[in-house]
Amino acid sequence: MTSVSAHDYAWIRTSPLFRHMTESGYTLTLIRGRTPREVLDAMAAEPCGTGEGTAGLIEANHAHEVDDYWDESYVAGAFGVRGENGDWTLVLGFDSGLGIAEPCAERLSRGGRVVAHSTNGGKPIDLFHWFEDGELRTAFESPQWREGATPDALVPLLRDVGFPLTFEGVHDDGAPDVDRKAGVLALAERLTGVRVTESLLVNASYELGLVPD
Template sequence: MDETDDLSWADAWPGDGPELGEIYCLTFIKGVDEAEALRRMGGLPGTVATRAREDVADLHNYDDGYPEVALALPLGTWTVVFEPNGFQGSHLVEVLSRGTEAVSVLRHDYASPSFEYAVDGVLITGFDPTFPTYRHGADPDRLLSRMRDVGFPEDEEDEAVDDPIARCLEVVGDLTGVLPAFDDLAGPLTSAHIETWFVEAHPVQTTRPGHDGPVDALAEVRRLSGLHGLTDTPGLADALAAAERGQAVAVTPDSPLGGHVRAWLTESRRASWAPNDPSARHRQPEAERLRGNGLGWLAKALGAALQPHRAL
C-alpha cells in the first residue's frame, strides 16, 4: 500500500509514523453501544472510565495488578473495541457475535495474527493475515472476493503479503461500512478493565501442570481450594454443589464469589508479570509468586467446573 494510505498506521513500526505497536486487537461488534461492547468483553464493574491509550499503558504495573484494558469507540451502527497490547477479542469473536455480527483483527508480530468474522455465535471465516490462502470456518470463502479486491494473494505460491493488517482492515471496512481513524483510537475513550473469565465461552482445554491426562475440574477445585486454605470462600461451595447437580451456574464479577475470582486472577497476573518487571521483581517473594500461579490455576479450574463438561 502507498505510505500515504489512511491505514498506513496499521502495520507501521515505531519510527515509521503513527503506529499502534506490535500487538493490538480491533474487534467490531454490530448493533451494540460502548457499554454493551465492553460488557461482552468481560468489562469489570467499577473500572469503567474515560482513558486514552497512554493511560492504559500507565496501568501496566504491579500496584494496579497489570490489568487488561479495552477501549470502545462508537462507529455508527458498530462499536470497535481496541485492545492496546491485547488480543482477547480475537478469541471471543464467536461469543461477541451472538445475536449480531463481529469481526476481529489481531496484529501480533511475535505470535499468530488473525482475522476472524462471526455471525450469531458461528465463526464464518478466519485466517492468518500472513498466510491468507489457508482459511477456516463454516464458510471459509465467504469473503474471498473482498480479500482479492484488497490485494491478498490468490494462491499459496504467492504467499508474501505487504501490509497484511491494513488489508484486513480494508476487508472490515467493506463488511461494516466503517473504520476508525488513527487519532480516534488514541482516545480518550470509554474503557474498562476486562476479565474474560466472566465471559460465557468454552474454557481452554488443558491438563494440570505436571499431570498426564484429563483432570476432573470439580475435584481439582476442591483440591486447590483446600491446598490454599480457600474452602470457605463465599459462594464457592454452593457453586460447586450446583454444578455437580448439573445446574447452570453464573458467577458475575460483582458477586461475592466473583470478587474472590477477580482477586485470584490479579495475583496470578502479578506472578506472571513481576519477574520481568524491573520495578517490581523485588516486591514479590518466591512464595507469593508460587501462590499466585496456583490461584490462577484454581480460577481456571473453577471456570471449567462450572461448564457442562467439567473437564480440564
C-alpha cells in the same frame, strides 16, 4: 460497501500509534448493534471510568500493568461509531494479541456481526476473525490458510483489497505481494463500513473496562 483496499491503510507504517499497537500487542474489534457498555459487560470487564483518546487508554492500561504485572488482565477501551447497517462499537485493547474470546464473540454476533484483528507483538502473529449471527464464519493468520464455517466466503473480498489469491483462494505466486496488516484493516472496513484512522482512535472518548485474566 466501500471499495477500500490495502493502499488506503498505508498510513499504519508511519503511525506512532500503530507502531505502539504492534509492539505491545493489540486486539481491535468491531461489533454491530451493541453499545460500548453492552460489549464491555459481555467481556466481563469491570468498569473503570473513561479515557480521553488512546493516550488515556494507554495510561490506564499502563497503570494496571504496574499493579498486576503477572496476570493477563488488561484495560480495554470502547466507543460507538457509525458503520454499515447502523451503529457499531469499536473496542481496542493492548492485550498482547490475546483477542476477544471466541464464546464472547459468538454471543455478541447473534443477530449481528463481529470483526476482529490482532497482533501479538514481538515476532508477530496476526489474526483475523469474522463472526456472523453466533457463528465463526472465517478466521486466518495467513489468508491462504482459512478456517471457519465458511472459509472461502471472503475470497472475492480478499482479492479485492489486494491479497494475491487466485479465484480458488490459493496463493498466486505470480501476483505482487501486499502489506498484510493493511490488507486486513481494509478487509475489516469492507465488512463493517467503519474506516479506522489514526485520528479516529487518537481522538475518541473511550469507556474503559478491566478485562479479567
